[in-house]
Amino acid sequence: MKDRLTKWRLLSVFAVLALVLSGCGEPFLSTLKPAGAVAKQQYDLMILSTIIMVLVIAVVTVIFVLAITRFRRKKGEENKIPKQVEGSHLLEIIWTVIPIILLLILAVPTVAATFEQANVKEMxxxxxxxxxxxxxxxxxxxxxxxxxxxxxxxxxxxxxxxxxxxxxxxxxxxxxxxxxxxxxxxxxxxxxxxxxxxxxxxxxxxxxxxxxxxxxxxxxxxxxxxxxxxxxxxxxxxxxxxxxxxxxxxxxxSAKAASPTDTAAAQGQKLFEQNCLSCHAVSPDDARPEQARLAPNLATFGERSRVAGILDHNEEELKNWIRDPEKYKPGNKMSGTYKQLNEQELDQLAAYLMSLKVEEQ
CATH class of the missing domain: 2.60.40.420 (Cupredoxins -  blue copper proteins)
Structure with missing residues (x-):
């Protein structure tokens, strides 16, 4: 019995922690910390709907508790029949009108926000x-x-x-x-x-x-x-x-084509042109037609904060990605589309890619 109580206490603690942590979030990623007009509108609608739901749950709970306490069967009154309210027009009107009002309170701002957010006439x-x-x-x-x-x-x-x-x-x-x-x-x-x-x-x-x-x-x-x-x-x-x-x-x-002065980067540029240029571009204007843009434009690669969107932005992680992209993103289209490079070639290619910068030119 004591072990069961301990398990229930632990379960309760974890449940409370999960509830608290579910409300945590960083400002750069959390929907609960809106950082724009659309997000704020959506957040307000979420709060409004939550308030309505909590209000309905609270009222139903109060009615339920009242019913099971006030109208519970009592000793000596087993055969007593409470006052019947079946067919009450007042009650019928109340539990029909209240849901309609609540739906209107939620529906009007929701529909208004939907039309406002769908308005793209300016573009x-x-x-x-x-x-x-x-x-x-x-x-x-x-x-x-x-x-x-x-x-x-x-x-x-x-x-x-x-x-x-x-x-x-x-x-x-x-x-x-x-x-x-x-x-x-x-x-x-x-x-x-x-x-x-x-x-x-x-x-x-x-x-x-x-x-x-x-x-x-x-x-x-x-x-x-x-x-x-x-x-x-x-x-x-x-x-x-x-x-x-x-x-x-x-x-x-106004960005110009990269012209690396570093020897390793210059060799890396040659490797890039031989192995990567058929899929990737290194200029912001990227004149290729859309159907020919098979892989990310790398014009600003040296200024990015991540490699492949997920790895730390440094030469070591870049080389890890080039060695085996399938290891990091299974099913990606880069896997197996180029010849394997030796370590020296990887160093040269990484040096070139890290030199691709626009704002620092």
Whole structure:
């Protein structure tokens, strides 16, 4: 008996800890710490629905407790029949009207938010004489298991790391090149599917103050089971002020081809051109047609925070990835598509890739 009580106490402690920890979250990844207009709206709707559900549960619980205490069978009154209220018009009206009111309280703001978040008219407006729209549009293309981000009005393409301005709506065109994925930045809002046969559209806005709290870095994820490495299909979102974002775009547009001065990096460039250039690009403008973009654009690889979206950004982890990408992301399309390199060649190729920087040029 004592052992059973001990087990129940441990179970209770773990249950309470699980409940507490489920509410914890970092500002760069948690939906409970919204960092944008869409996320805040979705968070408020979640709180509203939770309040309504808790209120309903509390009322039902009170009625239940009242019923089993006040109307329980008492000694000497086994044959007593309580007052019958069957067919009471008042009660019928009460338990019909109250649910309708609660549904309206939840439905009206939900429908309003749905229409507001689906409003993408700005991105469909014609560009000015320079070919640039007032709205910032990003084309998102999901692949097994990496992400591509294209800024079509500026002829700039990045991979794995999305760069956005704060306090400004960013409109997204979402599509997939292989199977169904789902684009989700938990702290900013979402999620929305990326399909192969149609383009989904929506917008997000990143709050400047909240972005500073998160050190201007958020995490994005694939939220649709897409294969063995679905859980590893992450990307990073770097936020910048609107002025800094314009400077970043300008730097990307004026970026020149890498010309490494280091001997090892120069040899690595030759290896890259022989083995990797058929799939990867190293210039932000990436003039290849969409169907030819088979692998991530590496123009800013030296400035990234992760290798393959999951490994620490250093030469050792980069070499580990090149040696055996299947070990880290099973089912990825890079596995077995290039010849194996010796250690010296790996060092040279890693040195070249780490030299690929735009903003520091």
């Amino acid at each position: 469909d407006k014609k560009p000015n004489k320079d070919g640039v729209r007032d709205a910032l549009v990003v084309n998102v293309r999901a692949n097994l298991y990496w992400w591509e981000f294209e800024y079509p009005d500026y002829k700039v393409i990045t991979s794995q790391e999305l760069v956005v301005p704060t306090d400004q709506k960013v409109y997204f065109n979402l599509i997939s090149s292989d199977v169904k994925h789902s684009f989700w930045i938990p702290a900013a809002g979402g999620k929305m599917d990326t399909n192969t046969d149609n383009v989904n559209k929506f917008w997000l806005e990143f709050d400047g103050a909240k972005a500073q709290e998160a050190n201007n870095l958020f995490y994005g994820k694939c939220a649709e089971l897409c294969g063995p490495s679905h859980a590893l299909m992450d990307f990073k979102v770097e936020t910048k002020s609107q002025d800094d974002f314009k400077k970043w775009l300008s730097a990307m547009q």
